[in-house]
Amino acid sequence: MNKKISIVIPVCNEEKGIKSFLDERLLPALKKIDKYKVEIVIVNDGSKDKTLEIVQGYAEKDQNIKVVSLVRNFGKEMALSAGLKYATGDAVLTLDSDGQQPPEKIPEFLAAWEEGYEVVTGVRDHYTKHGLIPKLGSKLFYCLLRIMGNKSTVPGSTDFRLMDRVVVDEYNQLTEHNRITRGLVDWLGYNCKNIYYTYGKRMAGKPSYNIKKLFNLAIDSFISMSTTPLLIFGYVGLFITIGSFILGMFCIINQYILGDPLHLYWNGAVQMTIFITFLVGLVLISQAITALYISHIHAETQNRPLFIVSNRQSRNLEMSKKVPCPICKTEQKIKTEH
Ligand code: UDP
Numbered sequence: 423m424n425k426k427i428s429i430v431i432p433v434c435n436e437e438k439g440i441k442s443f444l445d446e447r448l449l450p451a452l453k454k455i456d457k458y459k460v461e462i463v464i465v466n467d468g469s470k471d472k473t474l475e476i477v478q479g480y481a482e483k484d485q486n487i488k489v490v491s492l493v494r495n496f497g498k499e500m501a502l503s504a505g506l507k508y509a510t511g512d513a514v515l516t517l518d519s520d521g522q523q524p525p526e527k528i529p530e531f532l533a534a535w536e537e538g539y540e541v542v543t544g545v546r547d548h549y550t551k552h553g554l555i556p557k558l559g560s561k562l563f564y565c566l567l568r569i570m571g572n573k574s575t576v577p578g579s580t581d582f583r584l585m586d587r588v589v590v591d592e593y594n595q596l597t598e599h600n601r602i603t604r605g606l607v608d609w610l611g612y613n614c615k616n617i618y619y620t621y622g623k624r625m626a627g628k629p630s631y632n633i634k635k636l637f638n639l640a641i642d643s644f645i646s647m648s649t650t651p652l653l654i655f656g657y658v659g660l661f662i663t664i665g666s667f668i669l670g671m672f673c674i675i676n677q678y679i680l681g682d683p684l685h686l687y688w689n690g691a692v693q694m695t696i697f698i699t700f701l702v703g704l705v706l707i708s709q710a711i712t713a714l715y716i717s718h719i720h721a722e723t724q725n726r727p728l729f730i731v732s733n734r735q736s737r738n739l740e741m742s743k744k745v746p747c748p749i750c751k752t753e754q755k756i757k758t759e760h
Pocket residue numbers: 431432433434435436467495496497498501517518519520522628629630631
């Protein structure tokens with residue numbers, strides 16, 4: 423039986439370009455993979471223009487085109503999550519509707535999937551994106567992400583991504599609200615291949631991600647993927663406390679024990695400044711300790727699975743029927759194919 427591929431496309435106010443994207447780019451590209459059964463899941467993310475009517479028109483003509491319409495704009499991340507819930511394919515590929523991510527590359531993604539990769543991520547081969555500020559912002563974002571310990575997210579990786587059914591099923595179990603799809607897929611940690619592509623020009627319309635939205639997205643990524651921001655000021659506090667303690671001890675020994683042989687003449691104001699600095703350091707450390715507790719609460723509320731079993735690699739597991747997941751209480755298929 424033919425394997426089934428789902429193509430998930432989030433759309434928001436794309437009336438100007440959606441027709442030409444589907445007719446001139448996506449549908450011709452899909453003709454080249456006709457050995458697969460293909461379904462297209464278009465997620466209308468609260469469009470205020472004629473996008474919904476246009477995509478509904480396509481769905482009426484073709485049963486394999488499905489439309490998931492959200493009641494209002496929830497943002498691309500949520501639209502992608504909605505699409506992944508409704509996609510039924512053996513592999514699911516997510517793709518923007520503005521032509522910037524070339525559908526012509528889909529056969530390469532499928533070839534990598536057939537090789538055995540469970541995740542295939544499209545990575546922009548160079549920063550063709552918009553102007554100088556987004557370019558620098560993007561570089562800074564990946565630099566900070568690395569500093570914060572997320573080494574698995576490759577700079578330039580995008581949501582042009584193929585995921586095997588096992589990955590989509592795991593992804594659909596995740597319940598956290600502030601979600602960055604690429605970070606979560608990296609966290610799941612399946613066997614991943616990168617495919618480089620040139621980020622094209624928007625076919626029509628304007629990008630809805632302005633600098634403010636991208637900034638918020640970056641903040642969400644840092645906060646949901648790492649606890650380092652919580653701890654940064656703790657380290658600063660530690661540095662200040664140790665520094666001012668050493669300075670304080672030096673002051674006491676120099677002034678009161680040795681009788682100021684260095685002739686520094688540090689008066690009460692200097693001593694008070696050192697003492698206050700020491701206290702500031704302590705306050706910052708105590709904040710970091712509170713932050714550690716918050717980070718534990720944060721991890722609990724994210725409610726991520728404790729571990730993810732690879733069906734492909736595991737052998738002779740006893741549990742071959744559906745069992746309730748001990749964490750989220752929903753039923754999970756745990757079976758091996760070998
Ligand atoms: N999009 C969406 N909801 C939004 C914003 C964007 O579904 O709130 C869709 C949009 O229609 C497009 C894709 O997400 O298909 C990428 O959006 P955009 O081109 O604005 O972002 P960028 O190319 O800057 O990443």
